[in-house]
Amino acid sequence: MKALELKNVDKSFKKRRGEVVRALDGISLSVGKGEVVGILGPNGSGKSTLVRVISTLVLPDAGSVEVFGVDAVRHPKQVQRSMNRVSVEASFFKKLSAMENLLYGAKLYGVTSREARPRIGEILENIGFARKRATEPMEHLSRGMQQKIALARALLTSPVLMLLDEPTTGLDPRSKKDVQAFILRIRTAHDSSILLCTHDMGEAEELCDRVGIMVDGRILALERPEELKRRYATNGRVPTLEETFMAATGFSVEEASAEGE
Amino acid sequence: MRGPVKPGWLVEMIAVWGYVQRNYFLTKRYFMWEVVWLTFTTVNAMSITFIGAGAAEQPGGEAIPVEYYMTFLLIGALIWSYLSMIFDILSETVQWERWEGTIEYTFMSPTSRVTHLLGMGVYAIVYGIIRTAIVLGVAMLAFDLDLGNANYLAALIVLAVCSISLVGFGVVAAVMPLLSPEKGQQVTYIVSALLLLVSGVYYPVDVLPDWMEPLATVSPVTYGLEGSRDALLEGVGVTGLWGSIWPLLVMGVVFVPLGIWVFHLGENYAKRTGKLKRSG
Numbered sequence: 384m385k386a387l388e389l390k391n392v393d394k395s396f397k398k399r400r401g402e403v404v405r406a407l408d409g410i411s412l413s414v415g416k417g418e419v420v421g422i423l424g425p426n427g428s429g430k431s432t433l434v435r436v437i438s439t440l441v442l443p444d445a446g447s448v449e450v451f452g453v454d455a456v457r458h459p460k461q462v463q464r465s466m467n468r469v470s471v472e473a474s475f476f477k478k479l480s481a482m483e484n485l486l487y488g489a490k491l492y493g494v495t496s497r498e499a500r501p502r503i504g505e506i507l508e509n510i511g512f513a514r515k516r517a518t519e520p521m522e523h524l525s526r527g528m529q530q531k532i533a534l535a536r537a538l539l540t541s542p543v544l545m546l547l548d549e550p551t552t553g554l555d556p557r558s559k560k561d562v563q564a565f566i567l568r569i570r571t572a573h574d575s576s577i578l579l580c581t582h583d584m585g586e587a588e589e590l591c592d593r594v595g596i597m598v599d600g601r602i603l604a605l606e607r608p609e610e611l612k613r614r615y616a617t618n619g620r621v622p623t624l625e626e627t628f629m630a631a632t633g634f635s636v637e638e639a640s641a642e643g644e
Numbered sequence: 645m646r647g648p649v650k651p652g653w654l655v656e657m658i659a660v661w662g663y664v665q666r667n668y669f670l671t672k673r674y675f676m677w678e679v680v681w682l683t684f685t686t687v688n689a690m691s692i693t694f695i696g697a698g699a700a701e702q703p704g705g706e707a708i709p710v711e712y713y714m715t716f717l718l719i720g721a722l723i724w725s726y727l728s729m730i731f732d733i734l735s736e737t738v739q740w741e742r743w744e745g746t747i748e749y750t751f752m753s754p755t756s757r758v759t760h761l762l763g764m765g766v767y768a769i770v771y772g773i774i775r776t777a778i779v780l781g782v783a784m785l786a787f788d789l790d791l792g793n794a795n796y797l798a799a800l801i802v803l804a805v806c807s808i809s810l811v812g813f814g815v816v817a818a819v820m821p822l823l824s825p826e827k828g829q830q831v832t833y834i835v836s837a838l839l840l841l842v843s844g845v846y847y848p849v850d851v852l853p854d855w856m857e858p859l860a861t862v863s864p865v866t867y868g869l870e871g872s873r874d875a876l877l878e879g880v881g882v883t884g885l886w887g888s889i890w891p892l893l894v895m896g897v898v899f900v901p902l903g904i905w906v907f908h909l910g911e912n913y914a915k916r917t918g919k920l921k922r923s924g
Contacts, residue, residue: 396918406918432918438752442915463754474745476666478673483666490662491753493655520673 384452386544386576387414387437392446394432394600406432407443408600414544419570419577421591422602423584423624425634429600430580431470434548437578438468450544464492466544467537471552473529477522481512481532484521485539492540499539506535510565527558534565538573545569547579551586559586566590584624594624596631603631659755663763664770671771686779689721692846693787711790712877718783719873720845723803726776727810727865728836733768734814735832737761738821748921757911758904761818765811772807793879799872801882805892806868812899813864819910825919839865864899867891 394407406429414420424430435441437448439459448455450462475484482503489499507514510531521529530550537545547566551559563586569575570590581587587594588608595605604611608624615627622630650658671678696714699705737760741747750760783789817835820828842856843849843865849857860866871888874880882889914920 435748435918435921438748440748440752440915440920441918442912460754460756463752468749468752470748472745474749476670476744476746479666479669483669487662487666487669488749490658490665491750491755493650493658493755495658 384416385413385449386416386418386451387412387578388447388449389413389437390447392433392436392448393444394429394436394441395444405600407436410446410600410602412595412602412605414576414578416576417570417574418593419566419579419591420605421579421581421587421594422597423582423587423594423628424580424597425582425632428597430597431548432600433597434468434470434546434578434580438466438546439463465542466546467540467542468546468548469530469533469537469550471549473521473526473533475521475529475532478520480518480520481524481528482517484532485517485536488536489539494540502539503535506538509568510535511561525558527554527561530554530558530562531565534562534569538569541573543575545575545577547577547581549581550579551581551583559583563590584628588624596628598632598634656755656759659753659759660763660766663760664767667764667767667771682775682778685725685775686782689718689725689779689783690786692721693718693783695846709790711788714787715790715877716873717846718787718789719876720869722776722780722783723869723872724840724843724845724865725779726772726803727806727868728840729772729775730765730768730807730810731814731817731836731839732832733771734761734764734811735817735820735836736829737764737815737818739829742821742825742921751911751920757907761811761815761904761907765814768811768814769807791876794876795879795881796876798880798882798885799875802868802871802875802885802888802892805889805896806864806871809864809892809895809899810868812896812901812903815903816899816906818903819907822907822910822914822919839863842866844869861891864892864895867895 390411392407392410393405395403395405397403408429410429410433412420422430422433432441436443437450437455439455439462442456451465453461455462476487479487485503486496486499490496503517504514507517512528512531512535516524516528521532524532534550550566551562554562566577566579567590570577579587579590591608593605594608594611596603596611604614606614612621612624612627615622615630628634693714696708696710696717699713700708700710738747741750817832820831822828824831838859842852842859843863844860845865849860849866852860867888871885871892874885874888911920
């Protein structure tokens, strides 16, 4: 059974002037158990809508979304139990401390404070987050630290499917490395399946078993990084993933992260 | 964290406590704002109560039973402060989380929306009772109130029943920001203002124009105030307050499920149109 399977998923949004934007256009993809699948795409390509559809926050117009064989549209509560999400915004109560936010997040998944506290300690240690800073309000923490807490919050509920929507965007290089290392550890230690949306080519290549390229709501290709690069080889030369992305989308990496901002 | 599987009801109860505890933590963090609002509410209640004393100073005002009238106004100010707080906390459920940026995280958690709204309702009631008790304590020190006959237990029962129906009313209003991220919350403020106008907070409902009086009959605040005033000013017991209690029970039975159903429809609409996250 696949951890995640999407078949022909469409989603359009109406803008104010009646204009229709097709955010997802016939998306089909699957993530195997324990697999990390990356989706590369410029901003505005539909990556975040894809994550929102899977996490039951947006209803698709057509197609099916299954998480471990359960229909996510018809049985959202069932699939919500088995997954969690980390997005580009850390999404915390800014005045509350990291510990208070984590305890609150745990309770929404039925985990009591008594059960959560030792686990939080263990996770914070693993991600190199100083325990004493866990009592400071989130707004006093750097973006990198907030993002580590976001990962800790997701991990606290032991998800078997993790949705990571640009988890390292805007982080300094050191924090980015820390977060990426933590993602790798989650995969090996917790046997979680991961869908990672990013426009960081190095991150995709380092962390993902398969990488897809998404443009204008469509997935152009979804293969192992080496195969993907070979697909865009010219004159026998295998391009880098960055060159592959540029060839497939017409965007440079800089344009990919700036587009739509 | 994987451990023994908990029964569904226990998971939901843990989440209710999660919402209550989170709101308590937030109240602690915004403590200075709490002091500001408590001061504002106390001063507001006292100013309104002084209108009773002022009325007696007007020509012909000697006929006004000053203590009774001041107590009438103070009860209106206190109970409105309590009930409007419940309405505001419930109706701001969505907007508040949008502002904090946590709405998607809350809405993708596996506990039910009823649990979410129940947690908000429980906190609103407990918080409202504590704040109103503090204001009442200050007011009792400041004024000679006509509470010699007061039946406090009967008043509390009326308020408890009224709180439940107002939670339902607040949940219906909470759906507005889901339907319109830009203007939804403003609509709830208008609803709150209309409740103040038609529910007889500072005057009997029968002074309203004929066309406005029917609006008072669908406001739970009207019955909550009538019942509380009868209990506190006249010492009427629970049996005698049945005329105020049964409409509140009916409203509770109608508004709570209606609120949850409307909220469910609103949530689906927001998920269909992508308005859950949008703040403007």
